[in-house]
Amino acid sequence: MGMTMSEKILxxxxxxxxxxxxxxxxxxxxxxxxxDVTGPxxxxxxxxxxRPVFDANKIALIPDHFQPAKDIKSADLAKIxxxxxxxxxxxxxxxxxxxxxxxxxxxxxxxxxPGMLIIGADSHTCTYGAVNAFSTGVGTTDLAVGLATGKxxxxxxxxxxxxxxxxxxxxxxxKDVILTLIGKIGVDGALYKALxxxxxxxxxxxxxxRLTISNMAIEAGAKAGVFPFDERTKFYVANRAKKPFAxxxxxxxxxxCATVEINLSELKPVVALPHLPENVKPVDELGEIKINQVVxxxxxNGRLEDLGIAAGILRGRKVHPDVRCIIIPGSQEIxxxxxxxxxxxxxxxxxxxxxCPTCGPCxxxxxxxxxxxxxxxxxxxRNFRGRMGHVDSEVYLASxxxxxxxxxxxxxxxxEEVL
Amino acid sequence: xxxxxxxxxxxxxxDTDVIIPARYLNTFDPAELAKHCMVDIDETFAANVxxxxxxxxxxxxxxxxxxxxxxxxxxxxxxxxxxxxSFARIFYRNGINIGLPLLEIGDDVEKISADDVLKIDTSTxxxxxxxxxxxxxxxxxxxxVQEIANAGGLINYIKSKN
Numbered sequence: 001m002g003m004t005m006s007e008k009i010l011x012x013x014x015x016x017x018x019x020x021x022x023x024x025x026x027x028x029x030x031x032x033x034x035x036d037v038t039g040p041x042x043x044x045x046x047x048x049x050x051r052p053v054f055d056a057n058k059i060a061l062i063p064d065h066f067q068p069a070k071d072i073k074s075a076d077l078a079k080i081x082x083x084x085x086x087x088x089x090x091x092x093x094x095x096x097x098x099x100x101x102x103x104x105x106x107x108x109x110x111x112x113x114p115g116m117l118i119i120g121a122d123s124h125t126c127t128y129g130a131v132n133a134f135s136t137g138v139g140t141t142d143l144a145v146g147l148a149t150g151k152x153x154x155x156x157x158x159x160x161x162x163x164x165x166x167x168x169x170x171x172x173x174x175k176d177v178i179l180t181l182i183g184k185i186g187v188d189g190a191l192y193k194a195l196x197x198x199x200x201x202x203x204x205x206x207x208x209x210r211l212t213i214s215n216m217a218i219e220a221g222a223k224a225g226v227f228p229f230d231e232r233t234k235f236y237v238a239n240r241a242k243k244p245f246a247x248x249x250x251x252x253x254x255x256x257c258a259t260v261e262i263n264l265s266e267l268k269p270v271v272a273l274p275h276l277p278e279n280v281k282p283v284d285e286l287g288e289i290k291i292n293q294v295v296x297x298x299x300x301n302g303r304l305e306d307l308g309i310a311a312g313i314l315r316g317r318k319v320h321p322d323v324r325c326i327i328i329p330g331s332q333e334i335x336x337x338x339x340x341x342x343x344x345x346x347x348x349x350x351x352x353x354x355x356c357p358t359c360g361p362c363x364x365x366x367x368x369x370x371x372x373x374x375x376x377x378x379x380x381x382r383n384f385r386g387r388m389g390h391v392d393s394e395v396y397l398a399s400x401x402x403x404x405x406x407x408x409x410x411x412x413x414x415x416e417e418v419l
Numbered sequence: 420x421x422x423x424x425x426x427x428x429x430x431x432x433x434d435t436d437v438i439i440p441a442r443y444l445n446t447f448d449p450a451e452l453a454k455h456c457m458v459d460i461d462e463t464f465a466a467n468v469x470x471x472x473x474x475x476x477x478x479x480x481x482x483x484x485x486x487x488x489x490x491x492x493x494x495x496x497x498x499x500x501x502x503x504x505s506f507a508r509i510f511y512r513n514g515i516n517i518g519l520p521l522l523e524i525g526d527d528v529e530k531i532s533a534d535d536v537l538k539i540d541t542s543t544x545x546x547x548x549x550x551x552x553x554x555x556x557x558x559x560x561x562x563x564v565q566e567i568a569n570a571g572g573l574i575n576y577i578k579s580k581n
Contacts, residue, residue, distance in 0.1 A: 024561060024562045024563065024564070037441075037444050037486065038485065038486065038487070040447060041447040041487065041488070044447070045574055048574050048578070049574060049577055049578060050578075065444075066444075066445060070445075071445060073445035073446055074445045077445060120485075121485055121487075122484075122485055123483065123484050123485040123509055125485075137485040137509050138485060138509060138512060138513075139485050139486070139487035139490075139509060139512060139513035139516060139517075140447075140487040140513075141487060141513065141516035141517055141572065141573050141574060142512060142513075142516060142573065144574065145573055145574070145577055148577070149577070153563070153564070155561065187432055187479060187482060188432070188478055188479035188482070188505065188507070191479060191505060191507065191508065192508050218483075218509075221479060221482065221507060221508065223508055276432060363436070363441040363484070364436075364440065364441045364442055365441055365442075382434075382436065382483060382484075384434045384436040384437065384483060385434075385436070385437055385459055385460065386436060386437065386440055386459040387436050387441075391459045
């Protein structure tokens with residue numbers, strides 16, 4: 001019987017010729033990753049096991065959540081991870097000034113590549129499905145065992161075939177695709193399952209679009225969101241991948257538990273209303289919703305293409321007087337490139353805050369926390385109650401097109417209302 | 420393990436941001452996390468929860484972030500078991516891994532209300548609602564995942580294999 005991409009990667013890493021959905025397997029891991037929130041408790045659990053790290057060259061420790069340290073306790077967390085990284089000679093530890101948001105820099109630096117199996121103590125680890133890897137979020141105990149053994153157990157997931165067709169309109173990006181999908185299937189629509197993207201619509205999507213889409217697979221409950229390997233993937237990873245890699249392709253007779261059709265040509269700019277990513281509505285059906293803040297950044301939409309979209313809208317315009325607009329490049333490379341492109345000039349001239357790379361406000365850490373009753377349009381991934389600050393604040397998830405347009409007009413807007 | 424306790428009842432899609440908001444994640448001390456558990460949807464929980472009380476949620480309990488601080492905060496609050504219609508997968512793994520039994524019972528969860536008293540045998544997955552007289556059976560854990568649960572969590576399980 002044919003296999004999905006997820007089944008093929010799990011089979012390969014379990015040392016088996018074939019696996020089937022539902023099967024329990026123990027797999028060898030290509031990369032084990034944690035951040036400054038999840039790394040320190042993982043290290044504490046790891047030390048209980050009493051073994052050395054399995055392979056210092058296959059571990060990434062990324063201080064991105066509360067760093068540069070937002071307070072003394074966060075500085076202590078960073079120190080625990082830094083000391084551990086030095087002591088164990090961890091290859092992929094990045095200090096402030098060299099670090100970026102974990103799910104932005106690992107693909108950008110080619111540390112993740114097609115066919116790899118990755119666990120990360122961060123739910124958005126599913127991002128790397130965009131480069132044809134199987135990667136999934138775990139907690140600190142799984143991560144600790146991964147650090148010690150290089151292995152993890154998996155229940156091979158059933159896969160939902162997300163079949164993409166049609167041409168993508170110019171005001172639509174990956175964020176609209178994934179929000180539309182979550183709106184259709186719900187926040188538990190892919191619980192315990194993998195999303196696998198197929199169809200001729202895949203080639204319409206840039207790598208940035210794909211990274212955004214895979215990133216939010218978890219917001220439908222999915223274990224992973226895997227894209228096929230095509231010419232765009234090949235081009236993206238060619239000069240990046242640190243090691244030889246082996247892509248996977250789904251068999252023609254692969255078995256999917258369901259199929260969801262998305263015609264890209266029919267998509268409209270959408271937002272997810274508070275307080276769940278499934279509360280998705282087209283922007284043009286919203287009426288007037290005034291806002292106080294815009295955040296453009298995060299592991300979902302903090303890439304160069306995202307900043308370029310925002311710069312295109314903010315060029316020669318001003319952020320609305322009642323709005324704070326916070327721009328957060330996902331990595332130092334992206335920041336530097338945005339400087340070269342004079343996009344940072346555009347942002348500052350428009351009246352935006354520009355921050356160093358950090359997860360910051362996305363999870364209500366710092367750098368843009370909301371007060372009671374405030375509303376934010378954000379390119380981040382979650383709009384749960386209290387996610388970005390006060391329990392009575394609201395987050396509307398949107399693309400960089402919608403976020404930048406909303407920053408200019410002071411209300412949730414489509415790019416067409418500005419351009 | 421046999422447990423008898425009073426129910427704290429919550430709804431669908433209880434996310435890890437409300438179980439333990441990120442503003443408290445600059446520590447991973449269980450007792451400190453327990454002080455803020457559920458605060459954004461239930462300010463009374465942390466002050467009034469008693470050891471042995473039981474938490475019951477709807478579908479997709481524990482969705483969102485992978486933070487293991489969430490099941491740790493629940494466990495450190497004195498809750499020995501969580502029951503839900505379904506669990507988000509990372510939370511589910513985390514619960515098993517830290518030795519917090521999670522019982523999945525589908526739509527039967529609708530027959531449990533706040534302040535009901537439940538009698539639970541986690542080894543068999545049998546749940547008796549003492550208040551209403553209903554009896555439910557949780558879905559069993561597959562294969563060696565049951566062994567991880569029996570060992571009291573993944574670290575104990577791995578150490579037993581050392």
